[in-house]
Amino acid sequence: MELKQELKFLLWVIVIFGAAFFLPVESTTFTTAIAAALDLAKWYAREHVVLCLLPAFFIAGVISIFVSQAAVLRYFGANARKLLAYSVASVSGAILAICSCTILPLFSSIHKRGAGLGPAITFLYSGPAINILAIILTARVLGFEMGVARTIGAISFSVIIGLIMSLIYRKEEKEKKKEQMNIQLPPEKRSMWQTAFHLLSLVFILVFANWGKPDSDATSGTWFYIWAYKWYITGFFSLWLGYSLIRFLKIKWQWVILAILATVASAWISIRLIGDTAQAAIVTMIIGIASLSVITLFDKTDNDNREWALASWGFAKQILPLLAIGVVTAGFLLGSTHDGKTIAGVIPNEWIQWLVGGNSILSNFFASIVGAFMYFATLTEVPILQGLIASGMGKGPALALLLSGPSLSLPSMLVIRDVMGTQKTLVYSSLTIVLSTVAGLIFGMI
Numbered sequence: 001m002e003l004k005q006e007l008k009f010l011l012w013v014i015v016i017f018g019a020a021f022f023l024p025v026e027s028t029t030f031t032t033a034i035a036a037a038l039d040l041a042k043w044y045a046r047e048h049v050v051l052c053l054l055p056a057f058f059i060a061g062v063i064s065i066f067v068s069q070a071a072v073l074r075y076f077g078a079n080a081r082k083l084l085a086y087s088v089a090s091v092s093g094a095i096l097a098i099c100s101c102t103i104l105p106l107f108s109s110i111h112k113r114g115a116g117l118g119p120a121i122t123f124l125y126s127g128p129a130i131n132i133l134a135i136i137l138t139a140r141v142l143g144f145e146m147g148v149a150r151t152i153g154a155i156s157f158s159v160i161i162g163l164i165m166s167l168i169y170r171k172e173e174k175e176k177k178k179e180q181m182n183i184q185l186p187p188e189k190r191s192m193w194q195t196a197f198h199l200l201s202l203v204f205i206l207v208f209a210n211w212g213k214p215d216s217d218a219t220s221g222t223w224f225y226i227w228a229y230k231w232y233i234t235g236f237f238s239l240w241l242g243y244s245l246i247r248f249l250k251i252k253w254q255w256v257i258l259a260i261l262a263t264v265a266s267a268w269i270s271i272r273l274i275g276d277t278a279q280a281a282i283v284t285m286i287i288g289i290a291s292l293s294v295i296t297l298f299d300k301t302d303n304d305n306r307e308w309a310l311a312s313w314g315f316a317k318q319i320l321p322l323l324a325i326g327v328v329t330a331g332f333l334l335g336s337t338h339d340g341k342t343i344a345g346v347i348p349n350e351w352i353q354w355l356v357g358g359n360s361i362l363s364n365f366f367a368s369i370v371g372a373f374m375y376f377a378t379l380t381e382v383p384i385l386q387g388l389i390a391s392g393m394g395k396g397p398a399l400a401l402l403l404s405g406p407s408l409s410l411p412s413m414l415v416i417r418d419v420m421g422t423q424k425t426l427v428y429s430s431l432t433i434v435l436s437t438v439a440g441l442i443f444g445m446i
Helices: 003-019 028-065 070-077 084-091 103-112 117-129 132-142 144-168 169-179 192-209 222-228 230-247 252-274 277-297 302-332 347-357 361-373 382-389 394-404 409-422 422-445
Strands: 336-338 341-342
Touching: 028 222, 028 302, 028 336, 070 347, 070 409, 084 117, 084 144, 084 409, 103 117, 103 302, 103 409, 117 422, 132 144, 132 230, 132 382, 144 169, 144 394, 192 230, 222 230, 230 252, 230 341, 230 422, 252 277, 252 382, 277 302, 277 347, 302 409, 341 361, 347 361, 361 394, 361 409, 361 422, 394 422, 409 422
Parallel strands: none
Antiparallel strands: 336 341
């Protein structure tokens, strides 16, 4: 046994030494790809983790602890009415303006609570794919036809992929149906509307904190004014959350008031010290989340409040390390593109543009593959595609990338595998890539 351990240690030493010995630090391509990986990781940490993922973890915690198993089984369970389950799951993205990584803790929550595989997969795909802001931006920047095609494709794909997954794993679903029929559910502590009130306060904070400017030149219009006053709107829903903490979760009002004051004070101080509203908002969100964590973790009136904080932390521990690995890998291979800046990865951008020109099966398939593995934060796929189309990308491959990209990424695949296993992840990813290829090919012919 000791010899095995020693040989294993020796093997790792050889692998690490060999990697260091042959490290191509003289190669400009390699060093640029390293810079791209670090740049994407830095941008992701600054722009996405605090405002998107941390609220999403708390939303997942609410679903895991406060949303009763009876409610999940009623709308998403293996015995739920198919029309209701798939209808609710397929339009979820219109409410949640989130990306492929932010949907993961929410998907993990409903999956663990007993949701049927089909509706859960539909929810997983539709969450980032049917983002109302992204669809509007797609129509405005890439054309009305592309916006309509993306909407139809995303809604239909979410249901089709969910139904196919449910059909492939129908034996498991039958077993789940039998188990759920025999479940003795405890009485609910809160009414459904109280839980919904609490959940929606967090959802609205997530949505409006990440509300992007619809057009760089826009100075008016509904979307612009929401963006201009988004932090005031986010603040309003933060007060809504505070009311919910006192009224429904029964946390001491003194604690909630102190948490609110700490958050407001951090906003006031950070704006004056930093000067940049966006960076100040990140500091404020961190203080707000830390305050929420403390008052729920140490609350003694209801053990569910402490369990909520612990469940949110559990999702963070499960997902963040895998996302970090995936983001760095995606940046190294495919480069980093954001805020008008592009740093090439190991795979040259020229290859991508060459491979996705025209409307062949290969170009659509390759666009689907690139979209499936590359990470797209909310709305970033539109300016990236705008640049690729200007460089000669066909409209078919563009749609294929739009349908596979937002719903999948290398980071999200790693987490999905951890939630439902390697085989189901491969099937889900393959279905997304194949259907995106077919849709792109058809759209390119029209």
